[in-house]
Amino acid sequence: xxxxxxxxxxxxxxxxxxxxxxxxxxxxxxxxxxxxxxxxxxxxxxxxxxxxxxxxxxxxxxxxxxxxxxxxxxxxxxxxxxxxxxxxxxxxxxxxxxxxxxxxxxxxxxxxxxxxxxxxxxxxxxxxxxxxxxxxxxxxxxxxxxxxxxxxxxxxxxxxxxxxxxxxxxxxxxxxxxxxxxxxxxxxxxxxxxxxxxxxxxxxxxxxxxxxxxxxxxxxxxxxxxxxxxxxxxxxxxxxxxxxxxxxxxxxxxxxxxxx
Amino acid sequence: xxxxxxxxxxxxxxxxxxxxxxxxxxxxxxxxxxxxxxxxxxxxxxxxxxxxxxxxxxxxxxxxxxxxxxxxxxxxxxxxxxxxxxxxxxxxxxxxxxxxxxxxxxxxxxxxxxxxxxxxxxxxxxxxxxxxxxxxxxxxxxxxxxxxxxxxxxxxxxxxxxxxxxxxxxxxxxxxxxxxxxxxxxxxxxxxxxxxxxxxxxxxxxxxxxxxxxxxxxxxxxxxxxxxxxxxxxxxxxxxxxxxxxxxxxxxxxxxxxxxxxxxxxxxxxxxxxxxxxxxxxxxxxxxxxxxxxxxxxxxxxxxxxxxxxxxxxxxxxxxxxxxx
Numbered sequence: 050x051x052x053x054x055x056x057x058x059x060x061x062x063x064x065x066x067x068x069x070x071x072x073x074x075x076x077x078x079x080x081x082x083x084x085x086x087x088x089x090x091x092x093x094x095x096x097x098x099x100x101x102x103x104x105x106x107x108x109x110x111x112x113x114x115x116x117x118x119x120x121x122x123x124x125x126x127x128x129x130x131x132x133x134x135x136x137x138x139x140x141x142x143x144x145x146x147x148x149x150x151x152x153x154x155x156x157x158x159x160x161x162x163x164x165x166x167x168x169x170x171x172x173x174x175x176x177x178x179x180x181x182x183x184x185x186x187x188x189x190x191x192x193x194x195x196x197x198x199x200x201x202x203x204x205x206x207x208x209x210x211x212x213x214x215x216x217x218x219x220x221x222x223x224x225x226x227x228x229x230x231x232x233x234x235x236x237x238x239x240x241x242x243x244x245x246x247x248x249x250x251x252x253x254x255x256x257x258x259x260x261x262x263x264x265x266x267x268x269x270x271x272x273x274x275x276x277x278x279x280x281x282x283x284x285x286x287x288x289x290x291x292x293x294x295x296x297x298x299x300x301x302x303x304x305x306x307x308x309x
Numbered sequence: 310x311x312x313x314x315x316x317x318x319x320x321x322x323x324x325x326x327x328x329x330x331x332x333x334x335x336x337x338x339x340x341x342x343x344x345x346x347x348x349x350x351x352x353x354x355x356x357x358x359x360x361x362x363x364x365x366x367x368x369x370x371x372x373x374x375x376x377x378x379x380x381x382x383x384x385x386x387x388x389x390x391x392x393x394x395x396x397x398x399x400x401x402x403x404x405x406x407x408x409x410x411x412x413x414x415x416x417x418x419x420x421x422x423x424x425x426x427x428x429x430x431x432x433x434x435x436x437x438x439x440x441x442x443x444x445x446x447x448x449x450x451x452x453x454x455x456x457x458x459x460x461x462x463x464x465x466x467x468x469x470x471x472x473x474x475x476x477x478x479x480x481x482x483x484x485x486x487x488x489x490x491x492x493x494x495x496x497x498x499x500x501x502x503x504x505x506x507x508x509x510x511x512x513x514x515x516x517x518x519x520x521x522x523x524x525x526x527x528x529x530x531x532x533x534x535x536x537x538x539x540x541x542x543x544x545x546x547x548x549x550x551x552x553x554x555x556x557x558x559x560x561x562x563x564x565x566x567x568x569x570x571x572x573x574x575x576x577x578x579x580x581x582x583x584x585x586x587x588x589x590x591x592x593x594x595x596x597x598x599x600x601x602x603x604x605x606x607x608x609x610x611x612x613x614x615x616x617x618x619x620x621x622x623x624x625x626x627x628x629x630x631x632x633x634x
Contacts, residue, residue, distance in 0.1 A: 099458050125458035131451040135473040135551045144469070145459035176551040196460065 050113060052077040052200050052232035053098065058107035060097050067093045069258035073251065080226065080233045082243035085253030086299045091236040095202050099125045112199060124198030128205045130185035132177040138188050139164065139173040145196035163191040183214040190222065200232040219246060220275050227271055240291055244284060245275050250291060255298045265291055338521040347525040363495050363507040366422050370429025371491035378434040382441025402435045411501045420502040429494025433487040440483030441475055448474045488537050492530060
């Protein structure tokens with residue numbers, strides 16, 4: 050079954066369509082990255098899938114069910130660390146579980162387990178402002194994964210991190226996603242990140258009226274050694290190919306801007 | 310410390326001026342005289358009856374006003390029709406000096422404490438309503454998205470995001486303003502018509518041209534309000550443990566910026582002027598002005614001119630939170 054199925058989706062802000070007639074299918078358990086020129090509507094697509102925006106036309110199905118609002122199957126990892134600043138780390142991680150009305154004892158146990166998995170058990174009673182960027186990111190990840198979503202949507206989750214933390218987190222994060230058997234859709238600006246983490250890279254065309262232009266298969270099996278993958282000649286070729294297609298899209302968008 | 314010294318100096322000058330006959334002691338009685346009157350006031354049981362009357366009116370108006378204002382503000386921001394109904398009325402009440410309603414309230418509620426509570430309630434409720442209403446509308450939308458995608462419902466949004474943001478961003482700021490208003494309402498209400506309260510004593514003092522009693526009463530009211538403020542500040546520090554900025558002293562005020570500037574520039578200037586590497590002990594407080602004057606101004610034409618692409622206006626779409634299957 051497809052985890053996500055988008056059919057002829059059109060989303061507009063006011064009168065200008067951001068996405069037009071966009072279709073995409075993601076099989077269950079796969080990891081897909083979404084790349085494209087900035088401003089092409091990647092985030093809009095993600096927010097629409099999460100049920101935060103309503104489409105003008107077209108349908109979105111998550112695990113065979115039509116989306117009409119936020120769904121419990123979806124975990125959404127935002128670019129910013131939108132942890133509640135007035136809640137401790139443990140309380141933040143517990144949020145999704147509490148919203149589902151689960152018994153306190155189960156919530157406490159699950160939170161502890163997740164804090165251990167992301168290595169934040171010692172910081173359970175800290176407030177978000179007391180954590181580093183990487184720690185906040187791990188806390189967000191625990192917060193999103195604790196209620197056991199089936200598909201994880203990510204909007205440039207690693208964009209604000211420095212290179213070292215980023216590499217470490219990417220590897221940890223990929224392991225978590227594989228362990229949990231999650232379907233993942235990652236929006237990113239970083240082509241290397243997209244290739245290294247995912248099975249498929251979907252390139253979006255330049256907006257407005259963006260759609261999926263092309264899908265590339267990434268031929269590396271899981272589990273992957275991310276460093277090794279980056280050294281592989283296939284990786285280089287794939288990167289070059291996506292990059293040249295992306296540049297074409299960007300220059301097309303440049304024409305759009307001039308014409309306006 | 311410096312502020313306390315300045316106050317002492319001011320009081321000394323006042324005292325001296327008053328005693329030397331430079332100012333008319335009838336209009337500006339010396340501070341010692343005011344202090345004596347204040348102590349006499351505090352010593353008499355009658356004053357306390359007046360004092361507690363005013364406190365009851367002000368705090369009663371404050372509590373009811375804060376509760377009602379918050380509830381209305383909350384309702385207006387969650388339920389659209391309530392906002393349509395309340396916003397124009399509140400905007401009108403906000404635009405007029407609400408204190409003009411005092412005579413009307415006396416007619417409606419009599420000269421007892423009810424009319425004063427009503428007046429201070431009205432003053433407070435409008436302020437709090439707008440604080441809550443605009444506070445909720447300015448809530449961080451990312452947090453709202455976060456709660457919705459985690460499966461939170463409308464009530465969860467209120468509890469987890471709206472209420473804490475409210476308390477956080479401005480409720481305490483609004484609360485301080487409201488406290489001032491509550492006492493304004495009580496005292497002015499007593500001015501208009503009353504037989505008890507500090508406002509009544511004030512109007513008595515005024516009609517007998519008793520400046521020292523007037524000032525003593527003013528000191529009394531001001532110290533009560535300041536006492537409540539310091540209570541709020543203590544509460545603020547306790548409640549906002551999660552907030553990084555409130556823990557240490559905030560250094561965003563203009564004075565602090567100037568102070569920082571001074572720290573940086575003055576030793577350097579002093580060293581330059583005196584020709585020594587060791588900064589001199591005397592630092593003119595106005596030296597930063599020189600520093601600013603010395604700074605080269607960047608002309609507009611020197612900024613790099615970047616042509617910006619014209620983009621179409623995007624309207625932000627409404628969020629569709631249709632609940633949770």
